[in-house]
Amino acid sequence: MRSEVDVFREFLAHKEMRFTPEREAILAEVFAEHDHFDVEELIMRLRQKGQRISRASVYRTLALLVASGLVQEVFYEDGHMHYEHIYGHDHHCHLRCLGCRSIVEFRDPAVEEAEKRIGRGHDFATTGHRLDIYGYCRQCREKKE
Amino acid sequence: MRSEVDVFREFLAHKEMRFTPEREAILAEVFAEHDHFDVEELIMRLRQKGQRISRASVYRTLALLVASGLVQEVFYEDGHMHYEHIYGHDHHCHLRCLGCRSIVEFRDPAVEEAEKRIGRGHDFATTGHRLDIYGYCRQCREKKE
DNA sequence: TTGATATTGAGAATCAATCGCAGATGAGAT
DNA sequence: ATCTCATCTGCGATTGATTCTCAATATCAA
Numbered sequence: 001m002r003s004e005v006d007v008f009r010e011f012l013a014h015k016e017m018r019f020t021p022e023r024e025a026i027l028a029e030v031f032a033e034h035d036h037f038d039v040e041e042l043i044m045r046l047r048q049k050g051q052r053i054s055r056a057s058v059y060r061t062l063a064l065l066v067a068s069g070l071v072q073e074v075f076y077e078d079g080h081m082h083y084e085h086i087y088g089h090d091h092h093c094h095l096r097c098l099g100c101r102s103i104v105e106f107r108d109p110a111v112e113e114a115e116k117r118i119g120r121g122h123d124f125a126t127t128g129h130r131l132d133i134y135g136y137c138r139q140c141r142e143k144k145e
Numbered sequence: 146m147r148s149e150v151d152v153f154r155e156f157l158a159h160k161e162m163r164f165t166p167e168r169e170a171i172l173a174e175v176f177a178e179h180d181h182f183d184v185e186e187l188i189m190r191l192r193q194k195g196q197r198i199s200r201a202s203v204y205r206t207l208a209l210l211v212a213s214g215l216v217q218e219v220f221y222e223d224g225h226m227h228y229e230h231i232y233g234h235d236h237h238c239h240l241r242c243l244g245c246r247s248i249v250e251f252r253d254p255a256v257e258e259a260e261k262r263i264g265r266g267h268d269f270a271t272t273g274h275r276l277d278i279y280g281y282c283r284q285c286r287e288k289k290e
Numbered sequence: 291t292t293g294a295t296a297t298t299g300a301g302a303a304t305c306a307a308t309c310g311c312a313g314a315t316g317a318g319a320t
Numbered sequence: 321a322t323c324t325c326a327t328c329t330g331c332g333a334t335t336g337a338t339t340c341t342c343a344a345t346a347t348c349a350a
Binding site for chain 2: 075095097098104106108110111114115117118119121122123124125126127128129130131132133134135136137138141
Binding site for chain 4: 016017018020022023052053054055056057060079
């Protein structure tokens, strides 16, 4: 499998854009950990490694990463956007605890299949989906009792 | 089935809050049409009916409607929140065309079932889910060719 | 009617995200 | 190596949605 660096390079080349040191550093940091993150965290992590990249560039690069399909937006209920890198991972969905706000990833073939089937039924050529299941994890249930 | 008015009244009573004329008007307008809407549209519609309710009250009341379960937030990719009333409707998910941004609702028992099954598998007591399927509708596919 | 409490509206404040622009940088041509 | 020119970056200002503050108002219970 091509590395995310190659994928991003090619994506940029296709749009006649440059693979700059800033974009390279942001890409590397986004793929450095497998966790959801937001812009503030990403900037912090870059700072800690001595990278001083402006907020605007981080936003601009994230938009490119999303457009390239390497990164996905994750909707949180806290007023701003979060992200996760998805290249090289199976598609997954999120189980979200309404108590502690924790998020567990899961994969489920039946959901993948449902996407295709529902798409066919409505004459949609589907490209993907986003499923969030809400509930309460064991700890939060016990806390409530 | 109890009307949405009764449900909201009870919800407010439970929290020792009042069913004011403003809240009544907003509730009525939210349920007047079955379409996704955003705050701006809602205020516009209220204005056209002679209601002059402040933006702050609309936001505050919408939060209450969401908390009461009568209304659901719908994530759009246009930078602000959209809503739909859900009381009295089966739970449904959204098929979203990436071309024309149109949204089609659908219901699917397999998805409901998947929610339960996945919840059991992860020791989550599920309360609901949100599924968006992305793709291209027929019109947009034909346009691209 | 009175007092206690909840609610509203207006505008200020907040905060994520975007924009505009001047100067910096990079890739290819010479 | 230098020139050229389009692309990029960083800064700071701006936008725009949403929330907050607070004084004035409305409601409920006694």
